[in-house]
Amino acid sequence: MEHIKNYIDKNKERFINELIDLLKIPSVSADSAYSQDVLNTAEKVKFFLEKAGCDQVEICETPGYPIVYGEKIFDSSLPTVLVYGHYDVQPADPIELWDSPPFEPVIKTTLIHPEGAIFARGACDDKGQMFMHVKALELMMQTNTLPCNVKFMIEGEEEVGSASLAWFVERNQEKLKNDVILISDTGMISNTQPSITTGLRGLSYVEVEVTGPNRDLHSGLYGGAVANPINILSKMIAQLHDENNHITIPGFYDKVEELSREERDEMGKRPFSLDDYKNALDIEDIYGEAGYTTNERNSIRPTLDVNGIWGGYTGEGAKTVIASKAFAKISMRLVPNQDWEEITELFKNYFESIAPKSVKVKVTPHHGGQGYVTPIDSIGYQAASKAYSDSFGVTPIPVRSGGSIPIVALFEKELKSKTIMMGFGLDSDAIHSPNEHFGVFNYLKGIETIPLFYKYFTELSK
Ligand code: BES
Numbered sequence: 001m002e003h004i005k006n007y008i009d010k011n012k013e014r015f016i017n018e019l020i021d022l023l024k025i026p027s028v029s030a031d032s033a034y035s036q037d038v039l040n041t042a043e044k045v046k047f048f049l050e051k052a053g054c055d056q057v058e059i060c061e062t063p064g065y066p067i068v069y070g071e072k073i074f075d076s077s078l079p080t081v082l083v084y085g086h087y088d089v090q091p092a093d094p095i096e097l098w099d100s101p102p103f104e105p106v107i108k109t110t111l112i113h114p115e116g117a118i119f120a121r122g123a124c125d126d127k128g129q130m131f132m133h134v135k136a137l138e139l140m141m142q143t144n145t146l147p148c149n150v151k152f153m154i155e156g157e158e159e160v161g162s163a164s165l166a167w168f169v170e171r172n173q174e175k176l177k178n179d180v181i182l183i184s185d186t187g188m189i190s191n192t193q194p195s196i197t198t199g200l201r202g203l204s205y206v207e208v209e210v211t212g213p214n215r216d217l218h219s220g221l222y223g224g225a226v227a228n229p230i231n232i233l234s235k236m237i238a239q240l241h242d243e244n245n246h247i248t249i250p251g252f253y254d255k256v257e258e259l260s261r262e263e264r265d266e267m268g269k270r271p272f273s274l275d276d277y278k279n280a281l282d283i284e285d286i287y288g289e290a291g292y293t294t295n296e297r298n299s300i301r302p303t304l305d306v307n308g309i310w311g312g313y314t315g316e317g318a319k320t321v322i323a324s325k326a327f328a329k330i331s332m333r334l335v336p337n338q339d340w341e342e343i344t345e346l347f348k349n350y351f352e353s354i355a356p357k358s359v360k361v362k363v364t365p366h367h368g369g370q371g372y373v374t375p376i377d378s379i380g381y382q383a384a385s386k387a388y389s390d391s392f393g394v395t396p397i398p399v400r401s402g403g404s405i406p407i408v409a410l411f412e413k414e415l416k417s418k419t420i421m422m423g424f425g426l427d428s429d430a431i432h433s434p435n436e437h438f439g440v441f442n443y444l445k446g447i448e449t450i451p452l453f454y455k456y457f458t459e460l461s462k
């Protein structure tokens with residue numbers, strides 16, 4: 001595939017600079033202070049899609065942030081690939097932990113990225129990975145090698161639950177008709193061992209509020225005599241796991257799919273070094289559910305984690321106080337077959353049931369979504385596997401990821417097609433963390449691999 005390599009070689013500086021342009025806009029969907037930036041990013045994506053050769057590029061209004069849609073249809077008898085990605089990013093904070101400002105992209109080398117990596121919020125998740133598809137389309141248009149039809153659907157609310165996209169998909173089934181959905185919003189094992197994501201976990205995200213006395217109290221005058229909501233909340237949270245780190249919510253595991261020994265052994269063959277894992281995180285030991293390996297714990301098993309907890313006095317110095325309220329945000333990562341709404345309900349019932357009479361408890365569901373597994377005997381998977389084999393010279397391994405892209409299960413339900421997740425990020429790229437980055441090698445490899453997917457998918461569809 002010489003034309004692919006030549007085109008990338010000639011244009012790589014520009015590819016990088018265009019991505020840097022996109023990364024400069026702080027499209028933080030969670031924080032309304034950035035709403036104009038989110039809208040500006042949508043415009044910029046539209047501009048780049050048009051420039052790449054998409055027809056009918058539109059900014060589709062929704063109840064929330066818009067969806068950028070574009071297509072290149074030249075023969076309805078050929079297959080259609082629907083590309084999904086997101087142009088919104090996570091908040092950058094804690095900002096003081098960044099070595100360079102999150103929206104002023106810089107290229108630096110790292111041990112894992114000797115060829116350099118672009119440091120910016122959204123570099124990997126998902127502007128960089130989404131933009132590989134825009135550049136791959138440009139490449140195929142400029143070299144006259146687009147072998148099939150393509151549709152782009154890029155949203156601006158992935159990091160906050162994709163509510164508007166669900167609304168859009170339900171109303172546009174005909175427009176979005178496709179033969180396969182292609183997403184780059186996941187990762188791979190390493191730059192020498194590519195992998196294809198075959199599973200995503202589901203999610204239930206809730207907020208809990210525990211109220212004790214009707215006002216903050218002097219912790220000397222009242223301490224010991226009334227329930228302290230922070231003490232109680234801590235105790236309740238501790239009760240959510242048993243001594244084997246199993247989740248204690250009744251019914252929580254009822255629908256969890258138990259994989260066969262063979263399947264688990266097959267998964268266990270992926271290269272993994274526990275020492276490297278511990279060293280990378282600077283931990284003495286790992287932790288998790290009894291009876292499962294680290295890779296199983298973060299892929300095929302459900303979890304429950306506190307994401308934030310607050311209440312009382314957290315300022316400088318000491319204040320002797322019993323707070324009236326305590327709060328926590330809790331996420332449960334789910335596996336296929338667990339229904340997120342049902343799990344949310346089970347959580348709510350159980351959490352309320354373990355509260356002592358001395359406090360009031362409120363559980364507020366935030367958002368959620370179902371897990372997803374994609375088969376490896378589909379044409380789409382085979383095409384992706386051949387594409388990686390060509391560009392990396394190594395056969396990719398199927399891997400179930402621990403992360404979630406809740407909209408993928410909805411795609412299957414509404415659009416009746418399978419999703420192929422060709423991710424090019426690495427776990428060490430620090431998505432959602434300070435100093436997020438995306439390897440230049442990974443970015444360019446993505447642009448190289450995507451056209452090969454189109455080629456093989458079209459050939460295998462015949
Ligand atoms: N791209 C990530 C999900 C991801 C990352 C999946 C790496 C697999 C590997 C996505 O943007 C994300 O952050 N999803 C959220 C869920 C969403 C509802 C906020 C997540 O997984 O926490």
Ligand code: MN
Binds near residue numbers: 086125126158185
């Ligand atoms: Mn993402």
Ligand code: MN
Binds near residue numbers: 090125431432
């Ligand atoms: Mn994300």
